[in-house]
Amino acid sequence: MLSERNLKKLDEMKKYYQTSQSLVLPALWMVQEEHGHISEDAMKYVAKLLGVPFGHILGVVTFYTMLHRKPIGRHHVEVCTNVSCMLRGADKIVEHLEKRLGIKMGETSRDRKWTLSEVECMGSCGTAPMFAVGEEYYENLTPEKIDKLIADLERK
Amino acid sequence: MEKYLLPDIRDLHRIDVYEAHGGYKAFRKALQMKTEDVTEEVKKSGLKGRGGACFPTGLKWTFMPKQSDKPKYLCVNGDESEPGTFKDRQIFEFNPHLMIEGTLIAAYAMGGSISYIYVRGEYGKWIKMIEKALHDAYAKGYIGQNILGSGFSTEIIVHRGAGAYICGEESALMNSIEGDRGYPRVKPPFPAQNGLWGRATTINNVETISNVPLIIDRGWEWYSKIGAPKYPGPILVGVSGHVNKPGVYELPTGVPLLEIIHKYAGGVPGNKAIKAVFPGGSSTMVLRGDQLEGVCMDAESLKAAGSSVGTAGLIVMDEDTDLIKVIARIAKFYYHESCGQCTPCREGTGWLWKILNRFENGEGRWEDIDLLLDVANNVEGNTICALGDAAAWPVQSMVRRFRDEFERRAKIPRPKVLEAVAV
Ligand SMILES: Cc1cc2nc3c(=O)[nH]c(=O)nc-3n(C[C@H](O)[C@H](O)[C@H](O)COP(=O)(O)O)c2cc1C
Ligand code: SF4
Ligand code: FES
Secondary structure (H helix, E strand, O other), X not given: OOOHHHHHHHHXXXXXXXXXXXXXXXXXXXXXXXXXXXXXXXXXXXXXXXXXXXXXXXXXXXXXXXXXXXXXXXXXXXXXXXXXXXXXXHXXXXXXXXXXXXXXXXXXXXOOOEEEEEEOOOOOHHHOOOEEEOOEEEOOOOHHHHHHHHHHHHOO | OOOOOOOOOOOOOOHHHHHHOOOOHHHHHHHHOOHXXXXXXXXXXXXXXXXXXXXXXXXXXXXXXOOOOOOEEEEEEEOOOOOOXXXXXXXXXXXXXXXXXXXXXXXXXXXXXXXXXXXXXXXXXXXXXXXXHHHHHHHOOOOXXXXXXXXXXXXXXXXXXOOOHHHHOHHHHHHHHOXXXXXXXXXXXXXXXXXXXXOOEEEEEHHHHXXXXXXXHHOHHHHXXXXXXXXXXXXXXXXXXXXXXXXXXXXXXXXXXXHHHHHHOOOOHHHOOEEEEEEOEOOOOOEXXXXXXXXXOOHHHHHHOOXXXXXXXXXXXXXXXXXXXXXXXXXXXXXXXXXXXXXXXXXXXXXXXXXXXXXXXXXXXXXXXXXXXXXXXXXXXXXXXXHHHHXXXXXXXXXXXXXXXXXXXXXXXXXXXXXXXHX
């Protein structure tokens, strides 16, 4: 389930941690990076790999909002609606995105290209409003900028 | 003033550039000092934590056991999730070696064998930058075994979070590193006695740790003279909301809030009046625009004004701001981020959000105004960690300082007398 490269990396990380349980989060990140989400089979795999009960893994996966148990769209658009972004027009950004993508907050498009989520403060309050797609941050957004970004991402 | 944390030097994130500007000099100097003297220097400098709780850094270090047959640890807190806070990210991007150098000095002073830089999961891009910087510092022999021939050995690794504000709370952070859910622990015992895997651990914020090389390099006396005497040093002030030039500004502590807003952040768009500000992130008590005269970005001054310095994330709201909408959104945040371990926090944050939501929708009742205070007061101080307080403070202060807004928005119940007439 995990690539040789990542298994080797996990092995190298062992020396930094007192227990193999500490590798749960790094291992789950690797699974998600390789497979896009963390299935039940993947959780069983990680449980076995690290010698940690399955129930523990499930507890961890459900605790952290960035870990997904279900596949999501190819482009995951995460819009911050917290206070600093709200003050600079996050509502309008949300509205525009919903209209442009044809989906509502929390939905994935039928072609699985887009998932739209509302998120808490992303640490971009000084460049608000913003959204992230994957690890990329898009800041100081305007409707025009969004249209261009969507067109660019559509092609990817 | 001269900038120390984020100086205007091109490519400072590169180790060769950092070294060319005196980088790792402080660490070399520290390695020549006795470990207690390093801690003493930090203690005398007056540096206080920039992570929100404002605790004296040197004093915290002295809580670590001197002799121990077990390894000791350091956690550098880069979870940075408090709404209105975006400063640590600047250090990761523009001056990561300063943070690494500070971490090394702290590890040396406390005898730390491994340091964990805990970074919020959303900062994947910045994690790669930190990892690159760590890689280069390892290659130059600043981290690892027998560093620079001193006999001192220590390791540094980045640990990535996965989306949970609560993991910024120090004990939740340790549980997260241990591969558990980010549940805060009951204190005492404190981390210096019983931290990661039950061993002595110290947790410091990214910006706090990045101040350490300055203190060692130039001495505590020099440092203690920067800014406000009881809360000295350079500070990264993040200004957001209704200002013309939002962003992170490095200033000495003690600059008046109005000067920060008007001189540095370019004033309020359309020259509108300031209705309110959160001086240090969304969990600090809100201040009215008309009470800002003379209030400074300094722990003492903000305390006197009825708030706190928090993370120095200054959120500005102009005269047209719907404060009910603002506070309802903030309440929703704390409700969403409560880990659910303690009943007052789990239930109380939900109640606060629901009641504020009623006001937002024009359904608020007159008696709800006092109910908000009642619920908030029952959360405050009755929980395992300070998230409960963080949820209560903005609501309490908003109701107390802007009661008129709530009264105006309340759906006033029909007076009893009229009801009698109707019958
Ligand atoms: C709910 C909650 C969230 C917190 N989040 C952070 C954070 O993101 N970063 C941080 O440095 N400190 C955070 N803190 C404060 C830490 O518990 C701790 O006091 C701090 O990291 C200590 O570092 P300092 O002394 O250098 O400030 C948080 C506290 C609470 C209660
Ligand atoms: S105060 Fe809230 S966040 Fe903190 S431990 Fe209790 S329930 Fe969890
Ligand atoms: S409030 Fe949106 S990034 Fe901070």
